[in-house]
Amino acid sequence: MQYRQLGASNLAVSRIGCGTWALGGRGWGAHNERQARAALEACLEHGINFFDTAPVYGFGRSEQVLGEVLRPVRSRVIIATKCGLAWNDSGRVHHDLSREGLRRDLDASLRRLQTDYIDLYQIHWPDRRNPLEETLDELAGFQRSGAVRRIGVCNFSAQQLREARGLAPVVSIQQPYNLLQQDEAREVLPLCREHTLGFIAYSPLAQGVLAGEMAAAARPGVRDVRRRNPLYRDRERYEQAVRYAAGLPRPAAHAALRFLLDQPGVTCVLVGMTKRAHVETNIAALDCRGARDPADC
Ligand SMILES: NC(=O)c1ccc[n+]([C@@H]2O[C@H](COP(=O)([O-])OP(=O)(O)OC[C@H]3O[C@@H](n4cnc5c(N)ncnc54)[C@H](OP(=O)(O)O)[C@@H]3O)[C@@H](O)[C@H]2O)c1
Numbered sequence: 001m002q003y004r005q006l007g008a009s010n011l012a013v014s015r016i017g018c019g020t021w022a023l024g025g026r027g028w029g030a031h032n033e034r035q036a037r038a039a040l041e042a043c044l045e046h047g048i049n050f051f052d053t054a055p056v057y058g059f060g061r062s063e064q065v066l067g068e069v070l071r072p073v074r075s076r077v078i079i080a081t082k083c084g085l086a087w088n089d090s091g092r093v094h095h096d097l098s099r100e101g102l103r104r105d106l107d108a109s110l111r112r113l114q115t116d117y118i119d120l121y122q123i124h125w126p127d128r129r130n131p132l133e134e135t136l137d138e139l140a141g142f143q144r145s146g147a148v149r150r151i152g153v154c155n156f157s158a159q160q161l162r163e164a165r166g167l168a169p170v171v172s173i174q175q176p177y178n179l180l181q182q183d184e185a186r187e188v189l190p191l192c193r194e195h196t197l198g199f200i201a202y203s204p205l206a207q208g209v210l211a212g213e214m215a216a217a218a219r220p221g222v223r224d225v226r227r228r229n230p231l232y233r234d235r236e237r238y239e240q241a242v243r244y245a246a247g248l249p250r251p252a253a254h255a256a257l258r259f260l261l262d263q264p265g266v267t268c269v270l271v272g273m274t275k276r277a278h279v280e281t282n283i284a285a286l287d288c289r290g291a292r293d294p295a296d297c
Contacts, residue, residue, distance in 0.1 A: 001047030002286055004267045007171040007198035009150045011078050011119060015261060016283055017050035018043045019202065019272040023065055024058020027225040028274070033065065035275050040069045042279040044077075052174075052200070052270050053113075054082040054124055055105055056093060060112050067113035080120035080200075081109050082154065084127060084135075095127035097135040106142060122152035122174060126160050136168035143169070152198070158187045165195065172198030174270070177263075178206045179256050180231065180241055185263075193265040201260050202270045206231055209238070210256040212245040257285035 003012040022028035023036050043051070051070065053062045063081060070077050083105040086096040096105075110116060121139060126132075142148040153164055154174035164170045173192065177185040178201070185201065192199040205211045207226045226232045231241050248255040260269045273279050 001049075001283070003049070005198075006078075006120070006150070006267055007192075008196045009171040009198070011150060011171075013050040013078055013198075013268045014048045015268055015286065016048055016257070017052055017080075017200065017268045017270040018048050018279075019270045020051060020053045020062045020066055021057045021225075022272050022274050023053070024056075024060075024062035026058045026061070027223065029224055032274070037065065037069055038276045039273045039279055040066070042276040043273065044073060046279060046283050048279070048283070049076065050078045050080065050268055050270075052080045052202075054085070055109055055112075056082075056085040056087065056124070059087055059091065060108065063109055063112040067115065071114050074115055078119040079113060079115065080122060080152070081113065081118055082122045082124035083109075083139075084124045095125065095129065097123065097127050097130040099134060099138045102135065102138045102142075106147060110147065117147055117149060119149045120152050120172065121148040121150070122154050122172075123156075123164075125155050126153075126157075132160075132163060133167055136164060136170075140168045152200075154202075155184075156188075158191050161188060161191060161197075165197075170197070172200055172267070174200040174202050176203045177201035177260060177266070178204050178210060179259055180206050180210065180244070189263065189265045198267040199265050200268045200270050201263075201266050203229075204260050204269045204271055205253055205256055206241065207272075209241045210245050210248070211251070211253045212242065212248075251281055253281055254285045254288060257282060258288055261285065 002015045006013050025031040053066050083102050084097045085093055087093045139151045150171045151168055152172040175184045207229055209231055232238055245252045257269055260266055271282050
């Protein structure tokens, strides 16, 4: 495994990280928790030390399962979770970056993850309804208390990231970035390089499209979070994307991941992996080094 410092922090994260949205067991098609746990074990065997989750993934379930699996190796892994998305009894999700909301989120995450510190605590989505000063002041307090080691953000524009850096010691940003979706990174990556901020690329396989295996989620009537993804919503775009992925060298995941690993400034490529076989395939992308063109993988 290869590792990189996350921005100016002392966290050395594996270049391929494990995303655990689907581990929550909701909205990602047929879920097999036994297989998903085996995928986490495979990550550990292969030296993947960076695990990303969020309270909202399966309404706590992703954090809970991750906590169980990582407990025996807690000191060797880097756990990233998030704050600011809450839900009510009927499962309706809303933004809450208030001080009380943040304290509630942190306590619940620590309990579910069975740990007394979070390595990287990230604002899940910006929310203008709450002053960013107040949110970051509270997160900085968590860091001082030792409950949080580092602060990160997700889905911030370059302007929002600049503002956040001026308010608290933010070390990283998570953005969607893949061969088919490059706009967000185009704006933020240069800023990360300039200020030594960690850049974590999420949805690197465009939620499966770039692995060429996700047709089920695109069928009308299927309840799946991927149907919110414009690639799945727009039939014409979806078919175009699948044709593009089919044209990539096999396995397509290698080309898609290698492209990101080679982008200057990308610290970690965060892939959702729900089966042991995903892990084995995806880490092999690290070996086709120096490919200038995805087709060289
Ligand atoms: N901060 C944020 O707002 C945010 C937003 C989105 C995601 N994320 C994080 O980023 C992580 C990754 O993003 P993502 O899950 O949206 O998308 P992704 O990594 O692009 O796609 C994940 C899906 O691709 C399939 N897959 C993975 N490896 C494969 C392989 N080798 N061959 C075939 N299929 C493969 C799996 O689908 P199946 O399980 O159906 O087989 C997997 O669930 C998330 O889990 C989450 O931790 C963060």
